[in-house]
Amino acid sequence: MAKSPKMYAELSSWWPVLSAPAEYADAAVLYRDILDSASSRSIRTLLELGSGGGNNASHLKAHYEMTLVDLAPGMLAVSRALNGDVEHFQGDMRTVRLNRAFDAVFIQDAILYMTTKDDLRAALQTAFAHCRPGGVALFAPDHTRETWRPSTEHGGHDDGDRSMRYLEWQYDPDPDDTSFACAFSFLLREGGEVRAVHEQHSLGLFARATWLELITEAGFVPKALPYRHESFDPELGVELFVGLRP
Numbered sequence: 314m315a316k317s318p319k320m321y322a323e324l325s326s327w328w329p330v331l332s333a334p335a336e337y338a339d340a341a342v343l344y345r346d347i348l349d350s351a352s353s354r355s356i357r358t359l360l361e362l363g364s365g366g367g368n369n370a371s372h373l374k375a376h377y378e379m380t381l382v383d384l385a386p387g388m389l390a391v392s393r394a395l396n397g398d399v400e401h402f403q404g405d406m407r408t409v410r411l412n413r414a415f416d417a418v419f420i421q422d423a424i425l426y427m428t429t430k431d432d433l434r435a436a437l438q439t440a441f442a443h444c445r446p447g448g449v450a451l452f453a454p455d456h457t458r459e460t461w462r463p464s465t466e467h468g469g470h471d472d473g474d475r476s477m478r479y480l481e482w483q484y485d486p487d488p489d490d491t492s493f494a495c496a497f498s499f500l501l502r503e504g505g506e507v508r509a510v511h512e513q514h515s516l517g518l519f520a521r522a523t524w525l526e527l528i529t530e531a532g533f534v535p536k537a538l539p540y541r542h543e544s545f546d547p548e549l550g551v552e553l554f555v556g557l558r559p
Contacts, residue, residue, distance in 0.1 A: 317385050319512050320497065321365075325387025327501065328366040330470045330477040334395065341372035344451060347538065348417050351555045352449040360415040360443050362406040362436070363423020367392025367399070374399055377417070382409055407435035410442060418443050418450040425454055425516040428492040430527070433519060437531040441558065450533060450556040458520040460551050461485070461493065469500075476502040485518070493518050521552060528556045 316322075320331070348356055357378055364370060364381035365388050373379060380400045383389050389401050402411065406420065407427070418440040427433040440450040463485065469478035478500045485493040492515050499510045521537060528535035533556025540553050 317387075318514055319510060320514075321385035321388050323387075324499070324501075324510065325366075325385060325391055327475070327477055327499075328388065328391045329395075330472045330475055331468075331479060331499075332366065332368060333470050334368045334371045337368040338372055341369055343540070344369070344419065344421075344453065345373060345376055347553065347555065348419070348449055348451055351451075351536070351557065352417060352447070353557070354416060354445070354447045356416040356449075358415040359417045359419060360411075361419045361421075362409070362439065363420055363426070364388075364392060364401075365423060367396045369419070369421055370396050370399055373419075380411070380413075380415065382406065382411075383423075406439055407432060409439060413443065414445040414448075415443050416445055416448050418448070419453075420451070421453045422455050424452055425456075426514075428515050428517040430491060430519070430523065433517060433523075434527050434530065437527050437533075437556070440556065441531040441533060444533075444556075444558045446558055448558050450558070452524070452528070452554040452556070454517075454519075454524075454554075455551060456518060457524065457552055458518050461518055474504050491517055491519055524552075524554050528554060531556065533558055 359377035360380045361370060362382050364383045370379050370381055381392060382402045382404045384405050386403060389403055393401055424436055427436050444450050464483045467480045480498045482496045495514045495516050497512055501508050525535045536555045538553045540551050
């Protein structure tokens with residue numbers, strides 16, 4: 314990955330206005346249920362790679378002793394403000410090594426920034442390196458190649474004298490590669506002034522078989538779990554992937 318997107322750098326302080334922690338509550342319950350039911354051991358410690366602004370951790374920390382890793386210093390600052398009682402480290406999920414093992418490892422949609430097979434392989438190997446024998450890893454991409462479709466969505470929140478509204482547009486300029494494009498337009502209001510910011514992210518898109526192959530290659534026993542939610546196409550849903558470390 315090259316330069317951090319504006320969303321995670323100069324706009325990082327706007328993250329709670331873009332994506333409020335309360336929006337993660339339902340998904341956090343699902344992730345907890347999957348982790349607890351899939352693991353062969355009681356989960357006490359949980360490592361989240363690509364933890365972003367800490368929205369998942371704000372719900373999961375009540376149940377696990379968490380450690381958070383993210384590449385962007387700005388996002389770590391946002392997360393520390395929300396989760397001051399949780400341990401944070403800066404690191405790239407492809408290469409970071411904390412030299413510790415955890416009962417469980419979790420990567421949500423930050424894994425979409427792995428845009429090549431080698432990137433994804435490296436992230437999965439990092440998860441394995443930090444997972445205790447008998448532990449579990451949960452990978453929660455928004456899409457696989459089979460479930461992705463072009464889409465648009467919008468949203469945003471108000472926070473005192475600051476407000477944000479965004480438009481997100483996902484499209485695939487080259488269906489033959491392992492990525493798709495996600496363009497964002499942000500309208501940012503502070504007091505009476507409104508400014509516009511635009512940027513485009515490149516996100517990874519891999520077939521279900523590739524996920525299962527690379528999870529196995531990393532050393533896990535893999536399992537794909539269907540997940541349906543009102544925010545996804547009801548005919549497609551998405552799949553989450555679990556890796557059990559023998």
